[in-house]
Amino acid sequence: MDIKFINRSTNTIEIERPPGEELLNFLYSNPFGEKLILPVAKQKFISEWYGKKMDSPGSKKRIEPFVKSLHIDMTEAQKDITEFTSFNDFFYRKLKAGVRTIETGIVSPGDGKILVFENVAEVNTFFVKGKKFTLKEFLQDDALAAQHANSALVILRLAPNDYHRYHFPYEGIASEPKKVDGLYYSVSPIALNKKFTEVFCENKKEICKLKTADKGEILIIPVGATMVGSLNNTFEPDSLIKKGEEMGYFAFGGSTVVLLFNSDAFKLDSDLIENTKNKLETFVKMGEKIGTAIGS
Template sequence: MKYFSLIVLFLTLIACQNKVDSGQKMKTINYIDRASGEARTEKVPSEGMLKWLYSSPSGKLALNVLFKRKFFSALGGWYMNTRISKNRIPEFIAEHNINLNEYQRDSVQDFSSFNDFFYRKLKPGARPIGEHLVSPADGKILVFSTIKDVRSFFVKGIEFTLTDFLRDKVLAEKYAGGAMAIIRLAPPDYHRYHFPASGIASESTKIKGHYFSVSPLALQKSLEIFCENKREYCTLATQEFGEIVIVDVGATMVGSILQTYQPGEVKKGDEKGYFAFGGSTLVLLFKQGKIQFDSDLIENTGKELETTIKMGEKIASPSNVL
């Protein structure tokens, strides 16, 4: 009876997203398409629900009482693993113009559930691996040459600190003054992630947390979400870029962060893991003076615009390479 009641509550709240007060306003989410250089507007999945959760008193109450909790995301993950969830796939593909020809399984009938589709694998060669440091995932990226730039970019809420984010003061001090990249994966994106460089990968360290959304509509409110959500990180010791910290951040409806790599030597482009259903984020941290981000990414971030990125695309060079 307990779980039946939770399911009823879950479905009722999902239905509420179509009854959001039209007077609630959150700014339009614009980004730059890297291939064309054009500015575009993002279509945010479940936008009505997110506006309700982060802009209204009743929504904020539901967010803190229910939506950020593990059982809610677990409930969503349970549904996304059922065969009935497979019925959502064709509409999702059409709505977001997903090209299944890029993937190892290129027919809807090949997937047993929506989650099975969600963390689908690419065909070999579908994402060429570029020079120097590459993006670990498909998504939209922001880059910051120093942590100070991160703090001035996200001005709302509690100040973002590496100590709070990593829950390790000694490790955080090593990256004080260093650079940071944030790669945000929206639900339509490819949800496996890879190593951005070759090197020696450590074991993954888990940090317990909640399950707030990492949608841009939620991040408008504060970057402190990253310091509250469930996350995992590993260090990657490289010759070109020094030691990199790779942080995998979960979110609402992300039932699992699953690591598929083995600690030890890895090559650039090797798969590191994947997220189950939901929007997610990867954060890369670099020690001071080790990397130089590509100029277009720096320019777009300076204009408060994310840039679309594909796994394997070059995003930075060593600081000694002009």
């Protein structure tokens, strides 16, 4: 299947080829793979085992072929390709200072492909192949779901070749993340097309509340995925956070960051809204504006 997205910097349509595309198609589209192999593949112990394998010194040999096959720009990284101690050390690499600009308004928390919805209720009309998506299932918190029943929703999907650290989209006081245990579904577009509700409602996630001075509460929700051993926080909870400050990182695998915020506080950028309505993700980078603060 051709997975098309908009490259925002060039405003052109490009095609994504996920690593392991054939396996993902088998797991999520083939009845045998879905019923017999997928239940094992998404178990925590499989992800933990593979995570440890990617932490081993022997995994370094995987770095150069991975970089070449996915055309990763290593000039942005702090370390030279020869300096990484394992594949995971490379995977959650840090960037050089200044290679990402923190723009005005609310910004993307990371590099990846984004979908935006002015009201979370719109998700059900977008992912027509999945069963009904509800905030109550996703957040596993009735009060929080009611509070954000009409919030704007942003879904940022990180592909394996993307920079895998995520950052705060706005300034405020960040809470201690609340862990929500789950399985490890893939967040590749193949999985999303087939299993959207399961991917978002059943995957392992953490919910962080960012209390802003003038724009209400923003929920920042990193979501784990197949072959991601853990979500790793790098910030100090209950302290003042600057926009663009690092929040954490994912170990090996594709991952997602979800944002929920008051739609009266920020106006999502029109190009992102239009692309989403056309069923196309948009590639953005960390710090890039995705919405304008209303009344500022």
